[in-house]
Amino acid sequence: MILYLSILAQDPQRVAQVLAEIIHGQSVPYPLYTGSYIIFPRDENGVEIEVTPLVTESASSKNDDNLLYQQSPSVSKATDINVAISVPTNIEQIEQIAQREGWHTQRRRVGNDYGFNCIELWVENRFLINCLTPDMTAEYISFVKPEYMKKLLILNHAIKVFINSF
Numbered sequence: 269m270i271l272y273l274s275i276l277a278q279d280p281q282r283v284a285q286v287l288a289e290i291i292h293g294q295s296v297p298y299p300l301y302t303g304s305y306i307i308f309p310r311d312e313n314g315v316e317i318e319v320t321p322l323v324t325e326s327a328s329s330k331n332d333d334n335l336l337y338q339q340s341p342s343v344s345k346a347t348d349i350n351v352a353i354s355v356p357t358n359i360e361q362i363e364q365i366a367q368r369e370g371w372h373t374q375r376r377r378v379g380n381d382y383g384f385n386c387i388e389l390w391v392e393n394r395f396l397i398n399c400l401t402p403d404m405t406a407e408y409i410s411f412v413k414p415e416y417m418k419k420l421l422i423l424n425h426a427i428k429v430f431i432n433s434f
Contacts, residue, residue, distance in 0.1 A: 272315070272316055272317075272318070273315070273316075273317045273318070273351055273353075274317075274318040274319075274320060275317065275318070275319055275320070275391070275395055276319075276320055276321070276322045276395070277319050277320070277321070277322060277391065277392055277395070278321075278322050278392055279392070280303055280304055280305050280319040280320060280321055281295075281305055281319075282369075283305075283319045283391055283392060284305035284306075284307050284317075284319040286365060286369055286391075287307050287317060287319070287391070287397075288307045289365060290355055290357050290361075290362060290365060290389075290399065291307065291309045291317075291353070291355050291356065291357070292309065292310055292311075292355075292356050292357070293307050293308050293309040293310055294307070294308050294310065295307050296308070298318060298320075301320060303320070303321045304318060304319060304320040304321065305318070305319045306318050306319075307319070311356075315353075349395075350395070350396035350397065350398065351396075351397055351398065352386060352397075352398035352399075352400055352408070353397060353398070353399060353400065354400050354402070354405040355399045355400065355401060356401075356402065357399070357401065358401055359375065359387055359401060362387050362389060362399050362401075363387070366389055366390075370393075371389065371390050371391060371392065371393055372388075372390040372393050373387055373388060373389050373390070374387070374388045375387055375388075376388050376398075378398075379411070383411060384400075384404060384407040384408040384410075384411045385400075385404045385407060386398040386399065386400050386404055386408075387399040387400075387401070387404075
């Protein structure tokens with residue numbers, strides 16, 4: 269279970285407000301780093317999302333136990349990091365919000381017949397958040413159960429053996 273997520277954004281306040289809207293949460297300034305925001309959902313899980321300026325790097329501080337935040341103009345705008353979150357919002361609402369913000373979305377089936385559905389939300393058209401509506405979340409949870417994953421791995425192995433036999 270993801271309890272905390274930190275992402276970089278060109279416009280942290282705007283991104284925080286939009287994500288708060290999607291998760292039915294609240295966005296507030298993050299007091300420990302100027303220009304950052306924290307989003308708190310209004311649910312029982314207590315997951316929070318921090319949105320920090322794109323030029324921010326974090327590193328371990330050798331002098332104390334705190335995380336060191338520093339600005340670096342050379343931080344890449346591209347990232348391979350993505351996350352899937354369960355949201356109370358429906359597909360159409362996510363797409364409308366993304367369209368309003370000029371962000372790309374795409375309905376996606378991950379894993380074809382054996383996977384789950386999600387809505388890809390490209391925050392600022394550079395960071396991927398896979399949004400799962402309540403139905404999609406239930407589908408995902410069924411997909412990642414150990415007994416199902418074991419069957420999937422066995423099937424994948426059988427396919428590889430079959431292909432390599434030619």
